[in-house]
Amino acid sequence: xxxxxxxxxxxxxxxxxxxxxxxxxxxxxxxxxxxxxxxxxxxxxxxxxxxxxxxxxxxxxxxxxxxxxxxxxxxxxxxxxxxxxxxxxxxxxxxxxxxxxxxxxxxxxxxxxxxxxxxxxxxxxxxxxxxxxxxxx
Numbered sequence: 684x685x686x687x688x689x690x691x692x693x694x695x696x697x698x699x700x701x702x703x704x705x706x707x708x709x710x711x712x713x714x715x716x717x718x719x720x721x722x723x724x725x726x727x728x729x730x731x732x733x734x735x736x737x738x739x740x741x742x743x744x745x746x747x748x749x750x751x752x753x754x755x756x757x758x759x760x761x762x763x764x765x766x767x768x769x770x771x772x773x774x775x776x777x778x779x780x781x782x783x784x785x786x787x788x789x790x791x792x793x794x795x796x797x798x799x800x801x802x803x804x805x806x807x808x809x810x811x812x813x814x815x816x817x818x819x820x
Contacts, residue, residue, distance in 0.1 A: 689738035761797035
């Protein structure tokens with residue numbers, strides 16, 4: 684099983700808007716996620732597209748390093764989440780000498796790509812047998 688992580692930090696997209704886009708690709712195949720992100724109208728979809736592509740490249744490099752076979756069609760988005768980054772605070776001049784604060788939010792986006800685990804046939808048959816025994820009682 685190959686697992687790769689790709690992160691981007693301090694990206695100038697609000698976490699709330701980025702989470703909407705990340706929710707679209709969670710649990711999908713990596714190639715399908717790229718297709719969804721390519722045509723998504725949200726501005727946050729472009730950096731997330733690049734992030735998923737980087738995760739695929741990371742998985743390829745990791746598999747080559749470990750000497751494992753990797754079929755990119757098997758990769759799926761195992762986990763993707765958005766954390767709040769630092770907030771840039773700016774001021775907008777207002778009437779009568781006042782100043783209103785503007786908060787420019789940033790995000791830390793993480794995408795975890797993985798290949799599905801192949802369960803042993805002996806393990807799955809052993810667990811199936813115990814389930815049948817419990818059901819018969």
